[in-house]
Amino acid sequence: MDSNSLLPRSDSIQLPVIDFSDQTLKPGTSEWDKVKADVHKALEDFGCFEAFFDKVSTELDKSVFKAMEELFDLPTETKQRNVSSKPYHGYLSLKFHESLGIDDANVAERVNDFTQQIWPGQGNKRISEMMHVVSEQLTELDVMVRRMILESFGIEKYIEEHLNSTNYLFRMIKYTTPPTEDVETKLCLPSHTDKNIMSILHQYQVDGLEIKTKDEKWIKVKPSHQHYSFIVMIGDSMCAFLNGRLSSPYHRVVMTANQTRYSSALFSTPKSGVIIDSPEELIDEEHPRMFKSFEFNEFRDFYNTEAGFTAQSTLHAFCAL
Numbered sequence: 094m095d096s097n098s099l100l101p102r103s104d105s106i107q108l109p110v111i112d113f114s115d116q117t118l119k120p121g122t123s124e125w126d127k128v129k130a131d132v133h134k135a136l137e138d139f140g141c142f143e144a145f146f147d148k149v150s151t152e153l154d155k156s157v158f159k160a161m162e163e164l165f166d167l168p169t170e171t172k173q174r175n176v177s178s179k180p181y182h183g184y185l186s187l188k189f190h191e192s193l194g195i196d197d198a199n200v201a202e203r204v205n206d207f208t209q210q211i212w213p214g215q216g217n218k219r220i221s222e223m224m225h226v227v228s229e230q231l232t233e234l235d236v237m238v239r240r241m242i243l244e245s246f247g248i249e250k251y252i253e254e255h256l257n258s259t260n261y262l263f264r265m266i267k268y269t270t271p272p273t274e275d276v277e278t279k280l281c282l283p284s285h286t287d288k289n290i291m292s293i294l295h296q297y298q299v300d301g302l303e304i305k306t307k308d309e310k311w312i313k314v315k316p317s318h319q320h321y322s323f324i325v326m327i328g329d330s331m332c333a334f335l336n337g338r339l340s341s342p343y344h345r346v347v348m349t350a351n352q353t354r355y356s357s358a359l360f361s362t363p364k365s366g367v368i369i370d371s372p373e374e375l376i377d378e379e380h381p382r383m384f385k386s387f388e389f390n391e392f393r394d395f396y397n398t399e400a401g402f403t404a405q406s407t408l409h410a411f412c413a414l
């Protein structure tokens with residue numbers, strides 16, 4: 094892996110690749126500042142990038158994949174025990190995908206609560222431990238990227254408050270290909286922006302993720318099919334916090350291969366009660382305030398209404414001034 098990389102692979106619309114594998118990558122070093130500049134540029138251009146992060150070992154990656162197969166192979170009634178008081182946090186089954194969620198996935202007891210839901214009374218120590226470890230490791234990537242973003246906007250003083258304002262949801266997703274020859278209708282997950290702060294996506298061998306570029310073109314994301322490859326993406330809450338200086342990209346999942354696709358996502362999400370408000374440093378004549386301040390649950394509740402769900406941009410419809 095090339096630590097200096099911001100590589101458009103193969104052609105000009107490939108997502109930038111940024112390497113976070115260097116163990117010595119620490120705030121204050123020249124390497125950190127270089128990666129930070131790459132992160133800022135990639136997020137300005139695409140709202141996302143591919144990260145190389147080899148802290149997640151190939152063994153762990155394989156085990157997580159096997160555990161996901163094992164979990165999704167369980168009877169529907171068993172999976173339905175994964176309930177949550179928060180929307181989109183428990184078991185969901187839609188036409189061409191189903192997902193399971195672990196809230197506070199970087200906290201060992203909470204991951205244990207998840208396996209206790211699935212296997213009441215006994216849990217599953219092996220799966221709890223691996224899901225906890227992978228979530229903890231990805232949390233480090235989330236923290237590095239968010240630290241770099243705030244530094245790159247000169248708002249370092251908010252870093253600790255910002256990092257403490259979120260928790261982590263780990264979601265596992267299984268997709269099946271719609272039985273049709275028509276690529277257009279092979280849409281497994283419709284176009285959306287993520288509502289949270291940041292998302293770290295990982296897929297297991299089968300492609301399908303597409304991103305809409307600023308000039309409204311859908312591009313297929315072709316991550317390098319390696320255990321250390323992740324797509325890091327801005328969510329609406331980060332866009333609002335940054336007064337729109339970085340945008341959350343529209344993305345969707347379209348599958349053409351007749352295969353089952355597994356993916357996982359670590360979502361940093363504002364904690365209940367946290368008010369998302371742009372710092373005054375990001376508001377000036379050239380950048381007038383774009384969004385009202387809001388509490389995340391209100392925003393998510395709006396998304397669950399007809400108006401919120403069908404809006405061209407839920408964020409703009411909810412809190413444009």
Ligand SMILES: O=C(O)CCC(=O)C(=O)O
Nearest residue numbers: 266287294302346356358
């Ligand atoms: O499966 C993927 O690659 C994308 C998942 C996604 O966009 C989501 O869960 O919000």
Ligand SMILES: [Fe+2]
Nearest residue numbers: 285286287344
């Ligand atoms: Fe998404």
